Every structure is written in structure tokens, then in C-alpha cells.
Amino acid sequence: MPSPKGEEFLDDVLSFIKFPFDRATIRLELESHLQDKFEDYIEQGYDEETAGQLSISNMGDAKVIGTELNREHNPYFGWLWVLTRYAVILLIVVNVFFVGVSVVMSLFRSNLINEIPKSNIVYNIKVDKKVRLDDTVIQFTNVILEKDGQLDIFYDYYNTKLWGTGWSLGNIGTISDDLGNVYHSGSGSGQGGMISHNRRTVDHFSSEANTLIISYDDFNRKYRVEIQLKAGDRNE
Amino acid sequence: MKIDKGLLGGGTLLLVLSLLEEADRYGYEIIKELETRSDKTFQYKEGTLYPVLHKLENNGYVTSYMVKAESGKKRKYYQITAKGKKQLIEEKEKWQTFSVAVNKVIGGGAHAFA
Numbered sequence: 174m175p176s177p178k179g180e181e182f183l184d185d186v187l188s189f190i191k192f193p194f195d196r197a198t199i200r201l202e203l204e205s206h207l208q209d210k211f212e213d214y215i216e217q218g219y220d221e222e223t224a225g226q227l228s229i230s231n232m233g234d235a236k237v238i239g240t241e242l243n244r245e246h247n248p249y250f251g252w253l254w255v256l257t258r259y260a261v262i263l264l265i266v267v268n269v270f271f272v273g274v275s276v277v278m279s280l281f282r283s284n285l286i287n288e289i290p291k292s293n294i295v296y297n298i299k300v301d302k303k304v305r306l307d308d309t310v311i312q313f314t315n316v317i318l319e320k321d322g323q324l325d326i327f328y329d330y331y332n333t334k335l336w337g338t339g340w341s342l343g344n345i346g347t348i349s350d351d352l353g354n355v356y357h358s359g360s361g362s363g364q365g366g367m368i369s370h371n372r373r374t375v376d377h378f379s380s381e382a383n384t385l386i387i388s389y390d391d392f393n394r395k396y397r398v399e400i401q402l403k404a405g406d407r408n409e
Numbered sequence: 410m411k412i413d414k415g416l417l418g419g420g421t422l423l424l425v426l427s428l429l430e431e432a433d434r435y436g437y438e439i440i441k442e443l444e445t446r447s448d449k450t451f452q453y454k455e456g457t458l459y460p461v462l463h464k465l466e467n468n469g470y471v472t473s474y475m476v477k478a479e480s481g482k483k484r485k486y487y488q489i490t491a492k493g494k495k496q497l498i499e500e501k502e503k504w505q506t507f508s509v510a511v512n513k514v515i516g517g518g519a520h521a522f523a
Contacts, residue, residue, distance in 0.1 A: 186456070202436060202459065202485045209437040210455070233454025241460030245467055 176225040179207050182235055189239025192251035199242060207232070285362075285372050286315055286327060293319045295380065296402070304396040306389070308332050311345065316385060316400055324348075324356075324378035326387070331368040346389030346396070348375050350382035421461055423500040424451070429471060429489040430497055436462060436485070462487055470496050 183203055187196050207228050214224035232238065286297075295318040302313045315327040328345060349355045359375035385400040428434060428442050436458055443451045465471045470493030476484050489497070 198485070199459070201483055203456065205435075205482055205484055206437045206440075206455065206459075208482065231454070232456035235456075237454075238456040238460065241457065242463060245460055245463035 176221075178225060178229055179204070179211075182207070182229050182232065185235035186239040186242070189236065190243045190246055192243075192246045192248040194251060194255055195246045199246070203232075285370055286317070289317060289319065289325065293321070295320055298400065298402060300400050302398050302400065304389075304398060306394050306396070313387075313398060313400065316402065318378060318380065318402075322377045322380070323359075324375050324385070326373045326375075326385075327371070328373070329368050329370050344389075344391070345371075345373055346387045346391075348373070349386045349388070350379055351384035351386065352379055352382050354379055354382070420504070422465070423497070423504055425458075425461060425465065426470065426489060426493055426497040426500060429487055430494065433486045433488045435476075435487070439487075465493070468496075469493075 183200055186203060187200055190196055190199060210228035210231060211224050214227055215221065219227065298316045300313045300316055304311050309330055309332055311328055311330045313326065313328045315325075317325040317327070319325065326345070326348070344361075347355060348359070356375035356378060359373065361371065361373045383401065383403050385402055386397065387400075388397040389395060424443060425439060428439055434442070437455075439462075440453060440455050440458055443453065462471070462473075466473055466487070469490060471487045471489055473485050473487050476486055478484060
């Protein structure tokens with residue numbers, strides 16, 4: 174720690190520096206200089222008081238140093254810099270917050286599959302098939318056959334234009350199987366979010382069927398997805 | 410070529426950049442080197458070195474970093490940048506031009522520099 178006179182000198186220099194954020198480093202730098210000089214004088218045999226006085230007077234005029242330093246720590250650009258930095262941080266925080274919230278919410282929503290009791294499941298096939306309708310990507314994730322003959326097709330869809338609201342997907346197409354059965358009855362449900370999680374169910378699905386076929390042909394847009402039912406991974 | 414007379418006496422830039430070209434140094438170290446190497450011809454008002462260093466930093470000739478010494482003392486070290494090295498070459502050339510010109514005028518050992 175510098176002497177009270179050293180402190181006074183430092184205060185004096187810093188009083189000329191208008192930009193507050195640089196004051197601490199400037200003070201630290203000058204303070205360690207005073208301290209080094211002081212220690213050198215002590216080593217040379219000076220008493221503490223003289224050493225302290227000499228090290229301060231060697232520094233020069235506090236006003237000259239302070240004014241010159243202030244010129245290099247321009248408050249206008251300094252403030253601009255600080256404000257820009259905070260604006261960028263704020264922007265990042267706001268973005269992370271909004272994107273984060275919707276990502277976290279979509280995570281919590283993704284448990285549609287867990288709504289089906291395990292004991293009801295005949296098979297649960299993990300699927301990884303993607304199709305695209307304009308800007309909307311549909312990804313089939315799971316097909317579950319329940320003991321009562323209900324087949325659940327799980328799929329996510331999202332818009333490739335990140336902030337596009339997209340249109341909500343009403344219908345994923347006609348559901349049929351390799352035995353020639355076409356299933357009309359059933360229901361659909363879904364949950365929104367950046368990625369929408371959905372379930373399409375059909376009733377009385379044939380347990381004999383080997384392949385599930387989903388074909389879409391509407392508004393001049395087409396796709397056809399075939400999902401192997403008996404060769405995939407199964408639970409029980 | 411003209412001599413830059415800014416910076417509290419034109420030669421300071423050349424001297425400080427030269428010392429930083431050898432090694433990273435903190436303020437007090439620079440002052441001590443200047444003093445001892447010039448046989449105390451260069452005795453600065455020590456505090457005025459810092460505006461010079463901060464100006465060098467603002468111009469991008471040097472960068473700085475903090476080091477905590479074993480004694481617990483924190484020191485701000487300065488390091489010359491590529492831009493600073495380029496500037497140093499220029500300053501050296503200016504100095505040569507200057508000293509040759511001075512020697513020619515005073516008629517001394519001008520030929521030794523030519």
C-alpha cells in the first residue's frame with residue numbers, strides 16, 4: 174500500500190480521467206510503479222519518508238499526467254464501447270432466453286409416447302424417416318401398435334424457415350398396409366412449439382401387416398413412406 | 410522524411426518500441442532500462458510514460474496484459490504487435506535521416522553516417 178501522500182497523488186491523477194471504467198486499471202498501474210520505485214529507494218538506503226517523497230516527485234505533475242491519460246481514455250468512445258458491449262450482451266441474453274424457452278418447452282412436450290402404458294404395447298418401432306412438403310419437414314419417429322389394435326404414428330414437423338409460422342399440418346396422408354387395408358378411422362393430436370410433436374392414430378390395425386404405408390397426395394404435393402413393422406426394434 | 414514531434418518529445422516512441430521489441434515489459438521496467446542504458450541521460454518524469462504507453466496501445470502498436478507477480482503485485486505488461494514492429498522500422502529510418510541531417514549541419518562526423 175502506498176503512503177497517504179501516494180494515495181493523494183493517485184487520486185489527483187485520476188480526478189482528471191473522465192471515463193470511470195478505466196480508472197481502476199490506471200490506478201493499479203501507477204500504484205505498482207510508485208511501489209517499485211519506493212522499494213528501490215529503500216534498497217539504496219533511504220528512509221521510508223524520503224523514499225516515499227522521492228518516488229512521488231519522480232512521477233511528475235499529476236495534472237499533466239492525468240490530462241494526458243484522459244486524452245487516451247476518451248469518454249465518448251469509451252462510453253460508446255461500453256454501451257455497445259452491453260447492447261450486444263443484452264441482445265444475446267434476450268435471444269437465448271426466447272429460443273431457450275421454446276426449446277425447453279418443446280423438450281417437456283416430447284413425452285407423448287410415454288402416455289401409452291407399456292403393458293398395452295405390442296410393438297414399438299423406432300423410425301427415422303423424413304419427408305418434405307415445401308418448407309415443412311415431417312419426421313416420423315415411432316410407430317406403436319397397441320393391444321386393442323390401435324396404431325399410433327408419431328411424427329414431428331417443423332418449418333425450415335426458422336421464424337416462419339408455417340402452416341399447421343392437418344393431415345399426413347392416407348394410411349394403409351401391405352395387405353391392402355386402408356385405414357380411415359382414427360384421430361390425430363399434436364402439440365405446438367418450434368418443433369411440433371404429433372400423433373396420428375388409426376383403429377383396428379392389422380397385426381398381420383408387415384409394412385405400414387403412408388402416402389400423401391394433395392395440392393400437387395406427394396410423398397410415400399413405407400415403414401417395416403416386423404423387422405424393426407421391438408419392446409416386448 | 411519528417412520527424413514526428415508528438416508524444417512528449419519525438420524520440421520516445423522509438424525508444425519505447427525498441428525496448429518492447431526485445432521483451433514484454435511493464436512501465437517501471439521500461440523507465441529503469443531507459444535510465445541505465447542511457448547512463449541517466451534520459452531521466453523522465455516517470456508518470457508521463459503512461460500516457461505514451463496508452464497511446465501506443467490505442468494505436469495498436471502494443472497490447473497489454475496483467476501479470477500477478479509472486480509477491481502478489483499486479484503488473485501491466487506491454488507487448489509489441491506486428492503493427493508496432495512495422496512502426497518501429499519506420500521510426501528507426503526517421504531517426505537515421507534525422508541524425509544524418511543534424512550531423513551534416515553541424516559538420517561533424519557526417520560521413521560516418523552517410
